[in-house]
Amino acid sequence: MQPYEKLDAWKAAHTLAVEIHRTVRRWPAEERYALTAQVRRAGFSIPLNIVEGRARRGRREFRRFLDTAWGSLAEVEYALRLARELGYLTADEFDRLQALRDQVAKPLFGLLRSMSS
Secondary structure (H helix, E strand, O other): OOOOOHHHHHHHHHHHHHHHHHHHHHOOHHOOOHHHHHHHHHHHHHHHHHHHHHOOOOHHHHHHHHHHHHHHHHHHHHHHHHHHHHOOOHHHHHHHHHHHHHEEEEHHHHHHHHHOO
């Protein structure tokens, strides 16, 4: 098995997590313990679960952690949509983060599929 750093899904997820952290710094202070914290946790959870799953033994365990990462990716998608509608993200910021989210989805789904066969 490859180290997690070589996985395209991890690379894309790491980039997304970094960009989420950079972007939410500008959100309203009253969101610090609500939406800001939640989207940060969800964004961080994606690469973290890829790393932890890769460290476990066996395909079944890795698959379980990839499933969790997939759920966190869905959570990020909704949180970004909500933030856009609340005016915390500009259209350009939203589009950029959604594009990064899409760049995570494809290789992550491929990993999930490969672990199922």
